[in-house]
Amino acid sequence: MKLTPIHIIGGGMAGSEAAWQAAEAGVPVILHEMRPKRMTDAHKTEGLAELVCSNSFRSDDAQSNAVGLLHEEMRRASSLIMRMGDAHKVPAGGALAVDRDGFSAAVTEALAGHPLITIARDEVAGLPPEDWDNVIVATGPLTSPALAEAIQGLTGDEGLAFFDAIAPIVHRDTIDMTIAWYQSRYDKPGPGGTGKDYINCPMTREQYEAFIRALIEGDKADFKEWEKSTPYFDGCLPIEVMAERGPETLRHGPMKPRGLTNAHQPDRKPYAVVQLRQDNKLGTLYNMVGFQTKLKHGEQLRVFETIPGLETAEFARLGGLHRNTFLNSPKVLDERLRLKACSRLRFAGQIAGVEGYVESAAMGLMAGRMAAAERLGVSFVPPPPTTAHGALINHITGGHIETTDNNSGSFQPMNVNFGLFPPVEIPKGPDGRKPRGKDKQIARKHAYTARALRDFDQWLNSRPAIAAE
Numbered sequence: 001m002k003l004t005p006i007h008i009i010g011g012g013m014a015g016s017e018a019a020w021q022a023a024e025a026g027v028p029v030i031l032h033e034m035r036p037k038r039m040t041d042a043h044k045t046e047g048l049a050e051l052v053c054s055n056s057f058r059s060d061d062a063q064s065n066a067v068g069l070l071h072e073e074m075r076r077a078s079s080l081i082m083r084m085g086d087a088h089k090v091p092a093g094g095a096l097a098v099d100r101d102g103f104s105a106a107v108t109e110a111l112a113g114h115p116l117i118t119i120a121r122d123e124v125a126g127l128p129p130e131d132w133d134n135v136i137v138a139t140g141p142l143t144s145p146a147l148a149e150a151i152q153g154l155t156g157d158e159g160l161a162f163f164d165a166i167a168p169i170v171h172r173d174t175i176d177m178t179i180a181w182y183q184s185r186y187d188k189p190g191p192g193g194t195g196k197d198y199i200n201c202p203m204t205r206e207q208y209e210a211f212i213r214a215l216i217e218g219d220k221a222d223f224k225e226w227e228k229s230t231p232y233f234d235g236c237l238p239i240e241v242m243a244e245r246g247p248e249t250l251r252h253g254p255m256k257p258r259g260l261t262n263a264h265q266p267d268r269k270p271y272a273v274v275q276l277r278q279d280n281k282l283g284t285l286y287n288m289v290g291f292q293t294k295l296k297h298g299e300q301l302r303v304f305e306t307i308p309g310l311e312t313a314e315f316a317r318l319g320g321l322h323r324n325t326f327l328n329s330p331k332v333l334d335e336r337l338r339l340k341a342c343s344r345l346r347f348a349g350q351i352a353g354v355e356g357y358v359e360s361a362a363m364g365l366m367a368g369r370m371a372a373a374e375r376l377g378v379s380f381v382p383p384p385p386t387t388a389h390g391a392l393i394n395h396i397t398g399g400h401i402e403t404t405d406n407n408s409g410s411f412q413p414m415n416v417n418f419g420l421f422p423p424v425e426i427p428k429g430p431d432g433r434k435p436r437g438k439d440k441q442i443a444r445k446h447a448y449t450a451r452a453l454r455d456f457d458q459w460l461n462s463r464p465a466i467a468a469e
């Protein structure tokens, strides 16, 4: 039987992997890549899967690190990106770093040589034609404006963003609750709340003033030339810019202490408060409200550990502000990564709400298999949320808690991290006791990864990968 091809728009990390997975499942693919006819502001070559910045796929430790785990799951699922990454790796300690030109050339060659893949060097400059009934949009953070506008026409302004304003996200169990406390301002329950929906970290006047100085003096990341014109500063000023406007600005903005009583010292009014709000349904991650920042990552760690209650906090991700095209995916995508408003369009990669080379490729892997299953008329069961792939899909299609009282609460692209996984039972040590302290942290990570790999193998083997309906 001759199958109609699926169309994949964008030959970056996600689109390349998606094309490979779909073709390996026996489905013909037309992969549309606009470079070199039309370049983005960051890409320099015409190669597929070009790495636009660092050459690192980050940690390759599949036992203790969530991105290392994602690598391993992708390898087990015959990922082209991981095979070529491994083949072109360069020394980088515990990280997987690659020779970017060799890697991109190898991916391009593999895709061009696949009998079921056709590469079309063209821009899709609007909604795909109606007769493209099965499309993967993997056009990335720098999606061409014509296509982005067409997508926004389907999702509305709320559904597609053109920049991210990421407030740092903290693992809940690393916040010191002997200092911080749960309370919503004025104990207001709000829609769906309890009156205790925020974690509050109190500051004295001295602590606040030192914090403001540290923000102003901290080393900031530069905006790239083409990012400077992105009109995003009105609604979500970085905290250091607010601090520069005057020492009291933050205390009258996101750090205002009004309506809050320190549960540990009710008679001592805090001078300022840092609030954190639940970020995922599991309640394992909390974001720092209004704390989007351009401080360099090392500086963020140095400055934020001066906040009472966060001295030993671990960050699932640090803050940032970038030009970035991405969907409000928990709102607009279904659990098979399809646009609810137009189900022939499936999204993958950074535009689908993940962040990072590897996460983008992993979502391409899933989207390629989903699209192939649909074309073959068979069902697709996604991997469970205990796996790295499943945890990411779950987060971007519903696990994130959507809030509307911006500036930091709405959905922002996410890296893979253990906070996205359902909590795991930590096994007892050989002495029959539960590990404590640092050993507990290590044991927990090992428990997450052991469970994930067991469940991923089970998913790969027991589910007919693409099963008859």
Ligand SMILES: Cc1cc2nc3c(=O)[nH]c(=O)nc-3n(C[C@H](O)[C@H](O)[C@H](O)COP(=O)(O)OP(=O)(O)OC[C@H]3O[C@@H](n4cnc5c(N)ncnc54)[C@H](O)[C@@H]3O)c2cc1C
Pocket (backbone or CB within 6 Å): 009, 010, 011, 012, 013, 014, 015, 032, 033, 034, 035, 039, 040, 042, 043, 049, 050, 051, 052, 053, 054, 055, 056, 122, 123, 124, 125, 138, 139, 140, 141, 142, 143, 144, 147, 323, 348, 349, 350, 351, 355, 356, 357, 358, 360, 361
């Ligand atoms: C400047 C910058 C630096 C980054 N640095 C890193 C980093 O160091 N490490 C990291 O892990 N992540 C980084 N990222 C984040 C991100 O994960 C990567 O951009 C990643 O490449 C995203 O993969 P993707 O497949 O979604 O998009 P991309 O890899 O960007 O691929 C999208 C492809 O679609 C093409 N395209 C766009 N519009 C159209 C159209 N209308 N028709 C046809 N083709 C189109 C583009 O030319 C491109 O080839 C960075 C992002 C940016 C913007």
